[in-house]
Amino acid sequence: MKVRRLALLLAVAAVGAISATGSASAASDVLGHVYVNDNTAGVNTIAAFDRHADGTLTPIDGSPFVAGGAGTGQRIGSQGALQISDDGRYLLAVDAGSNEISVLRIEHDGGLDPVAGGPVSSGGIAPVSVAVHGRLVYVANAGDGGSDYTGFTLNPGGRLRPLAGSTVALPDGSSPGDVLFNGDGTRLLGVRVNTSLIDSFAVQPDGRLAAAPGSPFAAQGAGPFGSEFRPTDPTQVFVSNAHDGAGNGTVSAFDVATDGTLASIGSSPFADFQTAPCWVEISHDGQFLFTVNTASNSISRYAIAADGSLALLGSTPLSTPGAGPFDARLGPGGATLWVVEANAVAALAVAGGDLAELASSPTPLPAGATPFGIVVT
DSSP: OHHHHHHHHHHHHHHHHHHHHHHHHHHHTEEEEEEEEOOOBEEEEEEEEEEETTSOEEEOTTOSEEEEEEEOSSOOOOSOSEEEOTTSSEEEEEETTTTEEEEEEEOTTSOEEEOTTOOEEOSSSSEEEEEEETTEEEEEEOSTTSOEEEEEEEOTTSOEEEOTTOOEEOOTTOOEEEEEEOTTSSEEEEEETTTTEEEEEEEOTTSOEEEOTTOSEEOSSSSEEEEEEETTEEEEEEEEEOOSOTTOOEEEEEEEOTTOOEEEOTTOSEEOOSSOEEEEEEOTTSSEEEEEETTTTEEEEEEEOTTSOEEEEEEEEOSSTTOOOOOEEEOTTSSEEEEEOSSEEEEEEEETTEEEEOTTOOEEOOTTOOOOOEEEO
């Protein structure tokens, strides 16, 4: 009898060991995380996923996480509605329905915890995009009667403080769609979608903005939308032009002077022969540019020359008909491009300038999400 009991105990211990090993293996398979601003009506939430080695996503326990402010419950066209602090500790999310910005601490397991004292007023109406460089943060507010770019400082504890004298007011109807820093934080760009203008600033030592001579600049196409500075050259910036009609999408390339002045590169703008190129993402080595064509349900691929000129490589369709792709973000290693769709997240393998959607793609988002903005760690 004692022998049988001992054998049973050993068997239970063995099963427990196997179970523990399996759990450890699953945990070790997690490479990072993917976060999406759900923009849910009423209380806004952030969807959070574990990102696995095979490209699959699984929801993190507790997801979606409450952001603290309110979403609109309606799709919003902008780039950069969700960003991560430079030290990787905090997520910054726009709450377009309550005119606020939320800051959430990223826990060791990828879970999110709102920072005490938040969310804070965005300094305007309907925030749609946020830019972060070090301790400096700028927000683009798009709502009439409160459209502007407003600055903040982010302290080590994750608290946002308004930066006095930083607000740059915009006319009603401007509809800014993106605000972003270059790689060294010396320049800041904003695009006005409805009036086809580009704001360009030199960032002063105190964090305030000095408009470039001639700013705002006329865009090279209707509806300047997504934009990104070249990761390997902080003096080059690329802007998609979304509103020139069916098959007439383009991407512009500019040199940016020290004072923020924009100068066209080569034969810019560069055609992609798709409709509504809206979001822009550039490979970490600065060699390739991807632009998300919302109305064509595709992603165009360009090679970037040393001088910033673009050469179109082709366009890759997404697997879900009518997916309505939105914001896009590369993973830290650059091997996967993650794309926000109407109610899902698509994943595409990246090989140089080529894209191929993964078999596991897309991954559904929580019910009620009207997403915009994505971050990948």
